[in-house]
Amino acid sequence: MEELSGTVLVGDSFDPVRGRVVVEDGRIEAVEETDTDSTDIVLPAFVNAHTHLGDSVAKEAAVGLSLDEAVAPPDSLKHRRLAAADRDELVSAMRRTLRFMRRTGTISALDFRESGPAGARALREAAEGVGVDPFIFGSGDPSVLDVADGYGASGANDDDFAAERGACEERGCPFAIHAGEPDATDIHPALELDPELLVHMVHAEREHLERVAEQSVPIAVCPRANAVLDVGKPPIRELLDHTTVALGTDNVMLNQPSMFREMATAAKRFDVADREVLRMATAAGAEIAGLDCGVIEPGRRAALLVLDGDSDNLCGSVDPVSAVVRRATGMDVERVVG
Numbered sequence: 482m483e484e485l486s487g488t489v490l491v492g493d494s495f496d497p498v499r500g501r502v503v504v505e506d507g508r509i510e511a512v513e514e515t516d517t518d519s520t521d522i523v524l525p526a527f528v529n530a531h532t533h534l535g536d537s538v539a540k541e542a543a544v545g546l547s548l549d550e551a552v553a554p555p556d557s558l559k560h561r562r563l564a565a566a567d568r569d570e571l572v573s574a575m576r577r578t579l580r581f582m583r584r585t586g587t588i589s590a591l592d593f594r595e596s597g598p599a600g601a602r603a604l605r606e607a608a609e610g611v612g613v614d615p616f617i618f619g620s621g622d623p624s625v626l627d628v629a630d631g632y633g634a635s636g637a638n639d640d641d642f643a644a645e646r647g648a649c650e651e652r653g654c655p656f657a658i659h660a661g662e663p664d665a666t667d668i669h670p671a672l673e674l675d676p677e678l679l680v681h682m683v684h685a686e687r688e689h690l691e692r693v694a695e696q697s698v699p700i701a702v703c704p705r706a707n708a709v710l711d712v713g714k715p716p717i718r719e720l721l722d723h724t725t726v727a728l729g730t731d732n733v734m735l736n737q738p739s740m741f742r743e744m745a746t747a748a749k750r751f752d753v754a755d756r757e758v759l760r761m762a763t764a765a766g767a768e769i770a771g772l773d774c775g776v777i778e779p780g781r782r783a784a785l786l787v788l789d790g791d792s793d794n795l796c797g798s799v800d801p802v803s804a805v806v807r808r809a810t811g812m813d814v815e816r817v818v819g
Protein backbone atom coordinates (compact mmCIF):
# COMPACT_ATOMS: atom_id res chain seq x y z
CA MET A 482 0.00 0.00 0.00
CA GLU A 483 1.12 3.51 -0.76
CA GLU A 484 -0.20 6.96 0.15
CA LEU A 485 0.14 10.16 -1.86
CA SER A 486 -0.61 13.28 0.18
CA GLY A 487 -1.19 16.92 -0.63
CA THR A 488 -3.82 18.79 -2.61
CA VAL A 489 -5.65 16.07 -4.53
CA LEU A 490 -7.64 17.02 -7.66
CA VAL A 491 -10.58 14.68 -7.15
CA GLY A 492 -13.19 13.32 -9.55
CA ASP A 493 -14.51 14.62 -12.87
CA SER A 494 -14.40 18.24 -11.78
CA PHE A 495 -10.92 18.10 -10.22
CA ASP A 496 -12.12 19.48 -6.87
CA PRO A 497 -9.03 20.31 -4.78
CA VAL A 498 -9.14 18.27 -1.57
CA ARG A 499 -6.45 18.42 1.12
CA GLY A 500 -5.75 14.82 1.99
CA ARG A 501 -4.38 11.62 0.47
CA VAL A 502 -4.86 9.01 -2.19
CA VAL A 503 -4.41 5.42 -1.02
CA VAL A 504 -3.03 3.11 -3.72
CA GLU A 505 -3.02 -0.67 -3.56
CA ASP A 506 -2.06 -3.13 -6.30
CA GLY A 507 -2.05 -0.37 -8.88
CA ARG A 508 -5.56 0.82 -8.08
CA ILE A 509 -6.95 3.75 -6.13
CA GLU A 510 -8.22 2.23 -2.90
CA ALA A 511 -9.46 5.42 -1.24
CA VAL A 512 -9.42 9.22 -1.44
CA GLU A 513 -9.43 10.70 2.05
CA GLU A 514 -9.76 14.26 3.32
CA THR A 515 -7.26 14.76 6.13
CA ASP A 516 -4.69 17.19 7.55
CA THR A 517 -1.38 17.05 5.78
CA ASP A 518 1.81 19.11 5.64
CA SER A 519 2.48 18.10 2.07
CA THR A 520 2.57 20.88 -0.52
CA ASP A 521 2.33 18.37 -3.38
CA ILE A 522 -0.42 18.49 -5.98
CA VAL A 523 -1.79 15.05 -6.94
CA LEU A 524 -3.67 14.73 -10.22
CA PRO A 525 -4.40 12.11 -12.87
CA ALA A 526 -1.47 11.41 -15.20
CA PHE A 527 -1.93 12.66 -18.77
CA VAL A 528 -3.22 10.77 -21.79
CA ASN A 529 -1.92 12.40 -24.97
CA ALA A 530 -4.75 11.97 -27.49
CA HIS A 531 -2.76 12.39 -30.71
CA THR A 532 0.90 11.86 -31.52
CA HIS A 533 3.12 10.83 -34.41
CA LEU A 534 6.05 9.42 -32.46
CA GLY A 535 7.76 8.22 -35.63
CA ASP A 536 8.79 11.71 -36.53
CA SER A 537 11.11 11.73 -33.54
CA VAL A 538 13.69 11.18 -36.33
CA ALA A 539 12.91 14.57 -37.91
CA LYS A 540 12.84 17.12 -35.09
CA GLU A 541 12.81 20.72 -36.36
CA ALA A 542 13.32 19.44 -39.91
CA ALA A 543 10.09 21.06 -41.06
CA VAL A 544 10.63 24.59 -39.78
CA GLY A 545 8.98 27.01 -42.19
CA LEU A 546 7.31 24.30 -44.31
CA SER A 547 3.61 24.10 -45.15
CA LEU A 548 1.32 21.22 -44.11
CA ASP A 549 1.77 19.52 -47.50
CA GLU A 550 5.53 19.96 -47.57
CA ALA A 551 5.97 18.84 -43.96
CA VAL A 552 3.64 15.90 -43.34
CA ALA A 553 1.34 14.97 -46.26
CA PRO A 554 1.73 11.37 -47.48
CA PRO A 555 3.50 9.95 -49.41
CA ASP A 556 6.30 12.37 -50.42
CA SER A 557 6.57 15.02 -47.70
CA LEU A 558 9.72 15.67 -45.75
CA LYS A 559 8.43 13.56 -42.83
CA HIS A 560 7.86 10.51 -45.04
CA ARG A 561 11.24 10.89 -46.72
CA ARG A 562 12.90 11.03 -43.29
CA LEU A 563 10.98 7.98 -42.09
CA ALA A 564 11.99 6.04 -45.19
CA ALA A 565 15.63 7.02 -44.72
CA ALA A 566 15.85 6.17 -40.99
CA ASP A 567 17.15 2.73 -40.12
CA ARG A 568 15.12 0.67 -37.70
CA ASP A 569 17.46 0.94 -34.71
CA GLU A 570 17.65 4.70 -35.11
CA LEU A 571 13.85 4.95 -35.30
CA VAL A 572 13.23 2.72 -32.25
CA SER A 573 15.81 4.60 -30.22
CA ALA A 574 14.42 8.02 -31.20
CA MET A 575 10.85 7.01 -30.33
CA ARG A 576 12.04 5.49 -27.05
CA ARG A 577 13.72 8.73 -26.02
CA THR A 578 10.57 10.69 -26.87
CA LEU A 579 8.50 8.29 -24.76
CA ARG A 580 10.93 8.77 -21.86
CA PHE A 581 10.48 12.54 -22.16
CA MET A 582 6.71 12.06 -22.16
CA ARG A 583 6.87 9.97 -19.00
CA ARG A 584 8.99 12.61 -17.27
CA THR A 585 6.43 15.24 -18.21
CA GLY A 586 3.55 13.28 -16.70
CA THR A 587 2.11 11.26 -19.59
CA ILE A 588 1.24 7.57 -19.18
CA SER A 589 -0.40 6.82 -22.50
CA ALA A 590 -0.45 8.21 -26.03
CA LEU A 591 -2.87 7.58 -28.89
CA ASP A 592 -0.35 7.35 -31.71
CA PHE A 593 -0.84 7.34 -35.48
CA ARG A 594 1.99 5.05 -36.55
CA GLU A 595 3.18 5.13 -40.12
CA SER A 596 4.88 2.28 -42.01
CA GLY A 597 2.31 -0.51 -41.57
CA PRO A 598 2.84 -3.55 -39.31
CA ALA A 599 6.62 -3.00 -39.15
CA GLY A 600 6.02 0.56 -37.92
CA ALA A 601 3.60 -0.61 -35.23
CA ARG A 602 6.04 -3.31 -34.09
CA ALA A 603 8.87 -0.78 -33.87
CA LEU A 604 6.76 1.41 -31.56
CA ARG A 605 5.83 -1.54 -29.33
CA GLU A 606 9.52 -2.32 -28.99
CA ALA A 607 10.40 1.33 -28.29
CA ALA A 608 7.82 1.50 -25.48
CA GLU A 609 8.97 -1.61 -23.59
CA GLY A 610 9.62 -0.71 -19.95
CA VAL A 611 9.34 3.06 -20.47
CA GLY A 612 6.08 3.59 -18.56
CA VAL A 613 4.15 5.15 -21.43
CA ASP A 614 1.70 2.77 -23.04
CA PRO A 615 1.10 3.61 -26.70
CA PHE A 616 -2.38 2.99 -28.07
CA ILE A 617 -1.35 2.36 -31.66
CA PHE A 618 -3.50 3.41 -34.61
CA GLY A 619 -1.70 1.53 -37.38
CA SER A 620 -1.50 2.25 -41.10
CA GLY A 621 -1.19 0.49 -44.45
CA ASP A 622 -2.89 -2.83 -45.12
CA PRO A 623 -5.75 -3.84 -42.75
CA SER A 624 -3.52 -6.72 -41.57
CA VAL A 625 -1.75 -4.08 -39.46
CA LEU A 626 -4.57 -4.75 -36.97
CA ASP A 627 -2.76 -7.97 -36.00
CA VAL A 628 -0.23 -5.67 -34.30
CA ALA A 629 -1.99 -2.33 -33.77
CA ASP A 630 -4.87 -1.43 -31.43
CA GLY A 631 -6.86 0.31 -34.17
CA TYR A 632 -6.48 1.93 -37.59
CA GLY A 633 -5.35 5.53 -38.17
CA ALA A 634 -6.21 6.95 -41.59
CA SER A 635 -4.41 9.99 -43.00
CA GLY A 636 -7.56 11.65 -44.36
CA ALA A 637 -10.63 10.93 -46.48
CA ASN A 638 -9.28 12.93 -49.46
CA ASP A 639 -6.09 10.81 -49.59
CA ASP A 640 -7.58 7.39 -50.25
CA ASP A 641 -10.62 5.15 -49.91
CA PHE A 642 -10.57 3.68 -46.41
CA ALA A 643 -13.74 1.55 -46.60
CA ALA A 644 -11.82 -1.75 -46.32
CA GLU A 645 -9.85 -0.53 -43.30
CA ARG A 646 -13.04 0.76 -41.66
CA GLY A 647 -14.67 -2.63 -42.30
CA ALA A 648 -11.70 -4.50 -40.86
CA CYS A 649 -11.92 -2.47 -37.64
CA GLU A 650 -15.62 -3.21 -37.43
CA GLU A 651 -14.96 -6.94 -37.77
CA ARG A 652 -12.31 -6.95 -35.09
CA GLY A 653 -14.10 -4.58 -32.74
CA CYS A 654 -11.29 -2.04 -32.70
CA PRO A 655 -11.43 1.72 -33.33
CA PHE A 656 -11.02 3.50 -36.66
CA ALA A 657 -9.60 7.02 -36.41
CA ILE A 658 -9.03 9.61 -39.12
CA HIS A 659 -7.66 13.13 -39.61
CA ALA A 660 -10.36 15.57 -40.74
CA GLY A 661 -10.72 19.29 -41.32
CA GLU A 662 -7.07 20.20 -40.96
CA PRO A 663 -6.24 22.34 -44.03
CA ASP A 664 -9.91 22.86 -44.99
CA ALA A 665 -13.41 21.37 -44.49
CA THR A 666 -13.59 19.25 -47.66
CA ASP A 667 -12.71 15.92 -45.98
CA ILE A 668 -14.99 16.25 -42.93
CA HIS A 669 -18.23 14.81 -44.35
CA PRO A 670 -16.36 12.01 -46.17
CA ALA A 671 -14.58 11.18 -42.87
CA LEU A 672 -17.91 11.14 -41.00
CA GLU A 673 -19.32 8.79 -43.69
CA LEU A 674 -16.79 6.24 -42.43
CA ASP A 675 -18.43 6.37 -38.98
CA PRO A 676 -15.10 6.79 -37.17
CA GLU A 677 -14.46 6.25 -33.46
CA LEU A 678 -12.16 9.30 -33.41
CA LEU A 679 -11.62 12.42 -35.53
CA VAL A 680 -8.38 14.37 -35.33
CA HIS A 681 -8.12 18.18 -35.76
CA MET A 682 -11.49 19.54 -37.03
CA VAL A 683 -9.96 23.01 -37.33
CA HIS A 684 -12.45 23.93 -40.07
CA ALA A 685 -15.57 22.34 -38.54
CA GLU A 686 -18.72 24.30 -39.33
CA ARG A 687 -22.20 24.07 -37.85
CA GLU A 688 -23.31 21.24 -40.19
CA HIS A 689 -20.26 19.19 -39.17
CA LEU A 690 -20.73 19.90 -35.47
CA GLU A 691 -24.34 18.74 -35.61
CA ARG A 692 -23.32 15.54 -37.33
CA VAL A 693 -20.51 14.95 -34.82
CA ALA A 694 -23.02 15.28 -31.98
CA GLU A 695 -25.49 12.97 -33.73
CA GLN A 696 -22.86 10.28 -34.32
CA SER A 697 -21.20 10.90 -30.89
CA VAL A 698 -17.72 11.04 -32.39
CA PRO A 699 -14.97 12.23 -30.03
CA ILE A 700 -12.35 14.65 -31.34
CA ALA A 701 -8.64 15.10 -30.65
CA VAL A 702 -7.46 18.68 -31.09
CA CYS A 703 -3.82 19.76 -31.45
CA PRO A 704 -3.73 23.56 -31.24
CA ARG A 705 0.06 24.00 -31.21
CA ALA A 706 0.59 21.87 -34.32
CA ASN A 707 -2.20 23.78 -36.06
CA ALA A 708 -0.41 27.02 -35.19
CA VAL A 709 2.99 25.83 -36.45
CA LEU A 710 1.50 24.61 -39.74
CA ASP A 711 -0.60 27.78 -39.97
CA VAL A 712 -3.89 25.98 -40.73
CA GLY A 713 -6.04 27.99 -38.31
CA LYS A 714 -7.44 27.54 -34.78
CA PRO A 715 -9.75 24.63 -33.93
CA PRO A 716 -13.14 25.81 -32.59
CA ILE A 717 -12.51 24.12 -29.23
CA ARG A 718 -15.42 25.83 -27.45
CA GLU A 719 -17.94 24.73 -30.10
CA LEU A 720 -16.43 21.23 -30.29
CA LEU A 721 -16.73 20.85 -26.50
CA ASP A 722 -20.37 21.91 -26.70
CA HIS A 723 -21.07 19.02 -29.09
CA THR A 724 -18.87 16.07 -28.07
CA THR A 725 -15.91 14.73 -26.07
CA VAL A 726 -12.74 16.65 -26.90
CA ALA A 727 -9.25 15.48 -26.00
CA LEU A 728 -5.88 17.17 -26.32
CA GLY A 729 -2.96 15.91 -28.37
CA THR A 730 0.50 17.23 -29.21
CA ASP A 731 0.61 15.78 -32.77
CA ASN A 732 3.88 15.58 -34.71
CA VAL A 733 7.01 15.23 -32.59
CA MET A 734 8.74 16.86 -35.56
CA LEU A 735 6.90 20.14 -34.87
CA ASN A 736 6.57 20.37 -31.09
CA GLN A 737 7.81 18.69 -27.96
CA PRO A 738 5.11 16.27 -26.73
CA SER A 739 4.58 18.00 -23.40
CA MET A 740 0.98 18.09 -22.23
CA PHE A 741 1.90 21.04 -20.00
CA ARG A 742 2.68 23.16 -23.04
CA GLU A 743 -0.41 22.00 -24.92
CA MET A 744 -2.66 22.72 -21.92
CA ALA A 745 -1.22 26.22 -21.44
CA THR A 746 -1.84 27.02 -25.10
CA ALA A 747 -5.41 25.71 -24.97
CA ALA A 748 -6.19 27.62 -21.77
CA LYS A 749 -4.66 30.94 -22.82
CA ARG A 750 -5.62 31.14 -26.47
CA PHE A 751 -9.10 29.56 -26.50
CA ASP A 752 -12.44 30.12 -24.79
CA VAL A 753 -12.14 27.10 -22.50
CA ALA A 754 -12.17 26.83 -18.70
CA ASP A 755 -9.02 25.48 -17.02
CA ARG A 756 -10.93 22.47 -15.67
CA GLU A 757 -12.14 21.63 -19.17
CA VAL A 758 -8.56 21.78 -20.41
CA LEU A 759 -7.38 19.43 -17.65
CA ARG A 760 -10.17 17.02 -18.55
CA MET A 761 -9.09 17.18 -22.21
CA ALA A 762 -5.57 16.21 -21.13
CA THR A 763 -6.60 13.31 -18.87
CA ALA A 764 -10.07 11.70 -18.76
CA ALA A 765 -11.07 12.50 -22.35
CA GLY A 766 -8.14 10.68 -23.98
CA ALA A 767 -8.49 7.81 -21.50
CA GLU A 768 -12.16 7.44 -22.40
CA ILE A 769 -11.42 7.38 -26.15
CA ALA A 770 -8.77 4.66 -25.73
CA GLY A 771 -10.88 2.70 -23.22
CA LEU A 772 -8.35 3.21 -20.41
CA ASP A 773 -9.49 3.08 -16.81
CA CYS A 774 -7.59 6.18 -15.70
CA GLY A 775 -7.81 9.97 -15.98
CA VAL A 776 -10.01 10.48 -12.91
CA ILE A 777 -9.06 10.21 -9.24
CA GLU A 778 -11.75 8.12 -7.58
CA PRO A 779 -11.77 4.80 -5.73
CA GLY A 780 -11.58 1.75 -7.99
CA ARG A 781 -9.78 3.46 -10.86
CA ARG A 782 -6.34 2.52 -12.11
CA ALA A 783 -3.78 4.56 -10.15
CA ALA A 784 -2.10 6.43 -13.02
CA LEU A 785 -1.16 9.56 -11.12
CA LEU A 786 1.04 12.60 -11.37
CA VAL A 787 2.60 14.26 -8.32
CA LEU A 788 3.78 17.87 -8.72
CA ASP A 789 5.77 19.95 -6.25
CA GLY A 790 3.25 22.67 -5.44
CA ASP A 791 5.98 24.57 -3.60
CA SER A 792 8.50 24.58 -6.45
CA ASP A 793 10.08 27.90 -7.37
CA ASN A 794 7.70 27.92 -10.32
CA LEU A 795 4.40 26.94 -8.63
CA CYS A 796 4.72 28.41 -5.12
CA GLY A 797 2.10 31.00 -4.21
CA SER A 798 -0.30 30.15 -7.02
CA VAL A 799 -3.88 30.79 -5.87
CA ASP A 800 -5.65 27.92 -7.69
CA PRO A 801 -4.09 24.47 -8.04
CA VAL A 802 -6.03 23.59 -11.22
CA SER A 803 -4.99 26.82 -12.93
CA ALA A 804 -1.41 26.33 -11.70
CA VAL A 805 -1.31 22.85 -13.29
CA VAL A 806 -2.94 23.93 -16.55
CA ARG A 807 -1.35 27.34 -17.12
CA ARG A 808 2.01 27.34 -15.36
CA ALA A 809 3.41 23.89 -14.51
CA THR A 810 6.29 22.36 -16.47
CA GLY A 811 8.17 19.07 -16.43
CA MET A 812 10.50 20.61 -13.85
CA ASP A 813 7.65 20.58 -11.30
CA VAL A 814 7.09 16.82 -11.65
CA GLU A 815 8.07 14.87 -8.55
CA ARG A 816 6.74 11.47 -9.54
CA VAL A 817 4.63 9.68 -12.10
CA VAL A 818 2.86 6.70 -10.56
CA GLY A 819 1.47 3.70 -12.42
Ligand SMILES: [Zn+2]
Nearest residue numbers: 593659680731
Ligand atom coordinates in the same frame (compact mmCIF):
# COMPACT_ATOMS: atom_id res chain seq x y z
ZN1 LIG B 1 -1.88 13.58 -37.02
